[in-house]
Amino acid sequence: MPPSTGIRRGRGPAVVVWVIAVVALALLVLPLVAILLSAPWPQLPALLIAPETLQALGLSVLTGAISTALCLVLGIPLAVVLARSVSWPVVPRRLLRAAVTIPLVLPPVVGGLALLLLLGRTGVLGRYLALLGVTIPFTTGAVVIAQTFVAMPFLVFAVEGALRGADRRVELAAASLGASPWQVFRTVTLPLVAPGIAAGAVLCFARALGEFGATITFAGSYPGVTRTLPIASYLASQTDLNQSIALALVLLVVSVAVLLGLRDRWLPGVRG
Amino acid sequence: MSARTSAGGARLSAAKPTLHARFVAARGAFRVEPRFDVVAGRPLALVGPNGAGKTTVLHALAGHLAIESGGIQLGGRELAGLPPEARRLGVVFQDFLLFPHLSVADNVAYGIRMRGARRAAARAAVLAWLERFDLIELAARYPHELSGGQAQRVALARALACEPEALLLDEPMAALDVEVRDEVRAELAAHLRDFAGPTVIVTHSAADVAALATDVVVLEHGTVTQRGSWASLRKDPATPYVARLVRG
Numbered sequence: 001m002p003p004s005t006g007i008r009r010g011r012g013p014a015v016v017v018w019v020i021a022v023v024a025l026a027l028l029v030l031p032l033v034a035i036l037l038s039a040p041w042p043q044l045p046a047l048l049i050a051p052e053t054l055q056a057l058g059l060s061v062l063t064g065a066i067s068t069a070l071c072l073v074l075g076i077p078l079a080v081v082l083a084r085s086v087s088w089p090v091v092p093r094r095l096l097r098a099a100v101t102i103p104l105v106l107p108p109v110v111g112g113l114a115l116l117l118l119l120g121r122t123g124v125l126g127r128y129l130a131l132l133g134v135t136i137p138f139t140t141g142a143v144v145i146a147q148t149f150v151a152m153p154f155l156v157f158a159v160e161g162a163l164r165g166a167d168r169r170v171e172l173a174a175a176s177l178g179a180s181p182w183q184v185f186r187t188v189t190l191p192l193v194a195p196g197i198a199a200g201a202v203l204c205f206a207r208a209l210g211e212f213g214a215t216i217t218f219a220g221s222y223p224g225v226t227r228t229l230p231i232a233s234y235l236a237s238q239t240d241l242n243q244s245i246a247l248a249l250v251l252l253v254v255s256v257a258v259l260l261g262l263r264d265r266w267l268p269g270v271r272g
Numbered sequence: 273m274s275a276r277t278s279a280g281g282a283r284l285s286a287a288k289p290t291l292h293a294r295f296v297a298a299r300g301a302f303r304v305e306p307r308f309d310v311v312a313g314r315p316l317a318l319v320g321p322n323g324a325g326k327t328t329v330l331h332a333l334a335g336h337l338a339i340e341s342g343g344i345q346l347g348g349r350e351l352a353g354l355p356p357e358a359r360r361l362g363v364v365f366q367d368f369l370l371f372p373h374l375s376v377a378d379n380v381a382y383g384i385r386m387r388g389a390r391r392a393a394a395r396a397a398v399l400a401w402l403e404r405f406d407l408i409e410l411a412a413r414y415p416h417e418l419s420g421g422q423a424q425r426v427a428l429a430r431a432l433a434c435e436p437e438a439l440l441l442d443e444p445m446a447a448l449d450v451e452v453r454d455e456v457r458a459e460l461a462a463h464l465r466d467f468a469g470p471t472v473i474v475t476h477s478a479a480d481v482a483a484l485a486t487d488v489v490v491l492e493h494g495t496v497t498q499r500g501s502w503a504s505l506r507k508d509p510a511t512p513y514v515a516r517l518v519r520g
Binding site: 167169170172173174175176177178179180183187188191192194 | 334335336355356357359360362363365369370371372373382383386387430431434
C-alpha cells in the first residue's frame, strides 16, 4: 500500500481494502494451485508423450507460430497507421481504434461464428472462394485465421505503444541523411521499436496458443488438423481428467514462461 | 545586400553554390516569411527570440515542413518540391538526434550506406570522417555513452559524410553543458570553415553568432527585421531585440 495520502484516513478502510484484495488475489491464484495439487505427477511423463498430446502440442506450436508471424507481417503496419492516426479527425481515429480493439472485447465464439459467416462455404466471401476450389473452415488454415483474429490486437497495441514512445524526430534525421521513407522505416523505426515488437510477438503467441472459442467454432476439432491443445484439454476433461490436466499443465507452463519473459510495462494491463 | 553578394562572388569561384530562401511557411496560424541568401564561405546566423519562427524556417529548408509559396534554391536547384532525402542538405539537430541503436561508426556511415555505397568504399569513407573528427577511439561506442561535445562531433561528421551541398545547424550549443561550450564552439567554428557550401546556423546566442557566423539575419514574429554583418548589427541595432542581443 502506498503511504496514506489523507490525514483523516485511518487504518480501518485500509484493512477492508486489504482483505478484498487478498480475496481477489486468491481468486486469481488458487485455481492454478489446484491444478498443481491435482496433477497426476507420477503418470505425467507418460501422459505428456502420449500420441494425442504430442499431436495437439505440435499442431498448437505450428499454428501459433504461423499466426504470430502473420500478426507481425499484418500488425506492424497497422500499428504504424494507428500510431500516426493521432493527427486524424476524431471520428475515423476512434473507428480505427475500435476496430483494432474488437477481438479483445468480442467473445471468441462470436468471432469464430463471424469468421464462419464470412469465409464459410456459403459465406459472404467464402462462396466465391468455393468457386475457386478454396475451402477454409475446418482446416488447419482456419485455426491460423482464428488465432490471428484474436491475437492481432496484442501485437498492434504493443507496437503502437512503442512507436508512440519513440522519438520520431530521429526519423527526420534519417531522411535528411538521404534515407527514403521505406529505408527510414527499415533502418530506424523498426529497430527503435524492436523491444515492443518482441513483447507483442510473445503476447500474441501466448494468446494464439490459448485460443479455444473461435477455433472450435470456425475450425472444429479434427485430431491432427484442428484439435489444438486447449481443445484437446477440454475434450479430455469430459473423459480422462488426468489427460486433461497434463495438457493444461503444458499450457500453464507456456503462460508462466511468457509472464517471466516480459517486462512489466509491456503487459497490456499495465500500460495506461 | 547586393554589395555583399558581389563581394562574395568576386572572392569565391562561381561553382560555389548559394542558398536563396524566399518563401512563406505556416505552422497552424503562425506564419514565417523569411527572405535571405546564404553565400558559400559566409556562414549565416539566423537569430531571433524564442517563438520567432527560426526552427520553422529550418524545418521548411530541410523539407520537414511544406512551404506555402515562394521557393528555396540551392546552386540553381529548386528544393521546395523535393522530399527531405533528395535535398542534399546536412542537418545538425539541436539535441543531435543520433541513432540510439547504432554505434558512432554506423551513425557516421548511415548516409553513405543509404545512398547505396559499396561496403568497402563506405568503410574507407567512414574511416576518413572518423579520423577527421577525432572519433576513431569512440567508433564502437553508442550515443548514450558520449558526452555532449562528442555527440555534436558525431552529428556533424554524420551530416558531412553525405557530402551535402549546404549545412543547417539548429541551436548547435543548446544541448551542451555551459562549461564546455566555448571549447566545443571553437572546434565547430574550425569545422565550419572547412565546409565549402552555404551554412545556416539557427541560434539565439550572441556568442554563437560572433564565433560561427559571418552574416546575420534577424527573424522576429516570422519576418526579417534586420540583416548584415555582426559588426553592423552591433553598430546600428534596428530593434530592441537586436539591441539586447548585441549587448550580450
